[in-house]
Amino acid sequence: MTFIPRLIAVLAISAMTLLSPGLLHGQGLIPGLPGPAAEPAAVSDPLGRGTPRGLVFGYLQAISAGDYERASFYLGLPTSSETFRKARGARLAKDLKVILDRGGILNDNWTISDKPEGNPTDSLDLRIDQIGKIVVDGVTIPFLAERTPQENGPAIWLVAPETVARIPDLLAVSHSSFVDLVIRAIAFGLSSR
Numbered sequence: 001m002t003f004i005p006r007l008i009a010v011l012a013i014s015a016m017t018l019l020s021p022g023l024l025h026g027q028g029l030i031p032g033l034p035g036p037a038a039e040p041a042a043v044s045d046p047l048g049r050g051t052p053r054g055l056v057f058g059y060l061q062a063i064s065a066g067d068y069e070r071a072s073f074y075l076g077l078p079t080s081s082e083t084f085r086k087a088r089g090a091r092l093a094k095d096l097k098v099i100l101d102r103g104g105i106l107n108d109n110w111t112i113s114d115k116p117e118g119n120p121t122d123s124l125d126l127r128i129d130q131i132g133k134i135v136v137d138g139v140t141i142p143f144l145a146e147r148t149p150q151e152n153g154p155a156i157w158l159v160a161p162e163t164v165a166r167i168p169d170l171l172a173v174s175h176s177s178f179v180d181l182v183i184r185a186i187a188f189g190l191s192s193r
Helices: 003-019 021-026 052-064 068-074 082-103 161-165 167-173 178-191
Strands: 104-106 128-136 139-150 153-159
Touching: 052 068, 052 082, 052 128, 052 139, 052 153, 068 082, 082 104, 082 128, 082 167, 128 167, 139 161, 153 161, 161 167
Parallel strands: none
Antiparallel strands: 104 128, 128 139, 139 153
16 A cells, blocks of 8 residues: 555544544444543643654644644654754655655554554564655665653654654655656646646
């Protein structure tokens, strides 16, 4: 499944889960999903980055809205100034979207952990979860999330700094899909009139 259909599926399932978990549980549509009363009251990150699944959902919401500045808050950027985040972070968030559109494959929604500790049973470091992969020129690169401690609050999940560091190189070697080329040709044709 390509990135855009997977994006739509992730957003639909996540929206249903967030909007009406009790309804879905009561109807038997998602077995084992706790109702609202069973959910623990925990301090949560206002951007939903408390779990790998929350990271993915939040980033996808931000890029779907074209809000790349907000999307940058889901990336593991070097500790730097707010000016850097606004300028470079937004650009990296947009470039990551382009890379994912061209060759990104997210893991199925139900396999991305919705627990603050991530997936402790994978073979990765306890702070790292693989949330997908990026295929560029026949080479597969893991799309990683990393649990990052915060000074004033609980640890949050961000796109791993090692994945973020590769964005410029991946963008340079990734190729536009046929659909990208057709859309650009149509846009160019319309703008030249």
